[in-house]
Amino acid sequence: MLPANDPSLSSWINVDSDSDFPIQNIPFGVFQTEKKSARVATIIGDTVIDLAALAQLGYFNEIDSNLESSFSQSYINQFMGLGKKITNAVRNRISNIFEKNNPELRDNKEQQAQVLSKIHEVEMLLPVQVGDYTDFYSSREHATNVGTMFRDPENALLPNWLHLPVGYHGRASSIVVSGTNIHRPKGQQKPNDGPPVFGPSRLLDFELEMAFVVGQPTKLGQSISTAEAEDYIFGITLFNDWSARDIQKWEYIPLGPFLAKSFASTMSPWIVTLEALEPFRTEGYDQDPEVLPYLKYSGKKNYDIKLEVAIQPEDGQPHVVCKSNFKHMYWTMAQQLTHHTVNGCNVNVGDMCASGTISGPTPDSYGSMLEISWRGTKPVAMPDGSERKFINDKDTVIMRGWGIANGVRIGFGEASGKVLPAL
């Protein structure tokens, strides 16, 4: 375990007991204020830490005197691209600066004024410039549910599903940061008894996912083994892969989802490093049939991270409709990245790979309204007396994720988005 993960550490910055961001987390994001242009930050408790300012004050000089440039960017890409040797050293140094017994910044109010802001005083921005975005389909329960509903309960999984991590290319341009409003998409839908029609989607859904961010590039032709794969993963974020089920159903054969997904995807503002998630490693699924040699892996490469989704009507309280866990992944991130590059496809810093909907084995752990309401046949009762089969206009969908180990809670903040009526 890295020093920065030590559960006995505490910070001179106040951290509430239910905070996602104790000193053991140290995720990376980007913020701006009226006075400060976009720059890279971390967060402890509800205090946002301006890393460009810390670098300018010389706090990282022993690691790399050019870090100020990497932190004075609109995205964390340049920082990630420095490699884990540097980024882990930065994480450890941040841990050290904010540890309760270190007086360097603790006792310097003037420097604190340059470095620290409260989260409500800043605007969090999209943290990653996403090059290519790939969406996998790696929860067996989700794939089984979808196959049962739309195809054949006896043969719910398609023949390839247990042999490779099925995935497809998604739209990078429309990935937005938590808090961005989404307009209900319009598109073609096909009624059962007539020609296709055009209009606002009537079956707007969320998909509960997590996504990893690539931190090291490969060259065209290069492949990454499962043993190497996590070295190429900088960290993980919460991800809502918004989906219009009616548009999807009509368009997706034979080339896959397109406009049903490309109108928006919402990510949380903080990228939690793989290193911070070390305490949450857990065993993966037994894979039967045996996978081909290039997909075999050893060690614990799943992560025990609790996930939940709430729907909040405009004038109501958030109502939790799903409690799942990132450990419900049949295919690990390492297998996904290995498969992705086995044909020589190159990856770049900032590429994102989402998990696909993460459904658990029980109905209360299903990761989409399609599954929760079982195609609309089992509506969800909301506290205000209304019901939901899918997502209504003016609903806000809020995703959260966290793990707890050794008494330390490492969380992801939230990925939330409000649905506005179609334009």
Next chain:
Amino acid sequence: MLPANDPSLSSWINVDSDSDFPIQNIPFGVFQTEKKSARVATIIGDTVIDLAALAQLGYFNEIDSNLESSFSQSYINQFMGLGKKITNAVRNRISNIFEKNNPELRDNKEQQAQVLSKIHEVEMLLPVQVGDYTDFYSSREHATNVGTMFRDPENALLPNWLHLPVGYHGRASSIVVSGTNIHRPKGQQKPNDGPPVFGPSRLLDFELEMAFVVGQPTKLGQSISTAEAEDYIFGITLFNDWSARDIQKWEYIPLGPFLAKSFASTMSPWIVTLEALEPFRTEGYDQDPEVLPYLKYSGKKNYDIKLEVAIQPEDGQPHVVCKSNFKHMYWTMAQQLTHHTVNGCNVNVGDMCASGTISGPTPDSYGSMLEISWRGTKPVAMPDGSERKFINDKDTVIMRGWGIANGVRIGFGEASGKVLPAL
């Protein structure tokens, strides 16, 4: 017709009669030399014109004194992003500078030495930083051929095909410029009589496509009408969407092609502007059934551009295996871009949208080996006595495209790539 398209124009630079690049073309690309870093260029005949140098010498001062910055880039994105008012003014000014009666540069050998290079003296680079890459499937003949081979000749087109331009997201990172060698990809394939196996693809194919490049961005939520769509298209390039048919067949259900395509796509180094292609506008297909109102368009939005594909064995001559035409597009580029954004999906400068394989009505116009050899049942006889069902190691696949109108040939150069053995 723009002044720059006037067929009576000729240049003081020599242009062979079979050149793709008369003074009426003026495409945009990026080159570097040992002495010059990457910069934006155009070409007349076989003379590459350094636009950064021309700007530095003040040749574009009446348009915009900051053009030197836009031309001193590794990609043409910044230049495209200036908008058609500027980019068309630049094209017209280039036409003027190189017109045979203009002495400005013609009579200044010292400046010519700074501006002009022969094509064999420079290295052409990938001209566009591609954000998102989308591949359509818009040739009716291609979709019919594929449906006939793999599904049902009586119902070759899937139900949605005539109602919307089917498309999917592709991989942007692996788009390479003409001349880049490609390694045969490895991946999972499924024999008919056993479990999946892993190894080099045995059915490596080309797909003859053209791709348009987005020159103006939209905001998330914004849609583009068919009447507006061409204003957002900067220009067009040749595109080889390399495909591994055996990998594709096993992986593509239900989410579409993934590793079968993502190992490489090859584009030509020059982007020919839509303005240069004005003389080649031609009527599109009658669309029956009638399309939904948002997909209707008026005017000539197809383009009569001859296309051909040659296969060149390592020690042999190029042998043409396909003669097709860009006019064989059931769905126009305007319809593609309108459909792409009708759900509010935003586009960025540098996004690319490829046509899908462009097959004509006759077997000699089919745009892939899959169709030409009809799944390998009709091998192509090569001049050296060998035959091809698909692409062999050490074959070079060469695509060319050009139109001729009013005696002027406007061409695209070539998109070529050599296949090296699997790594």
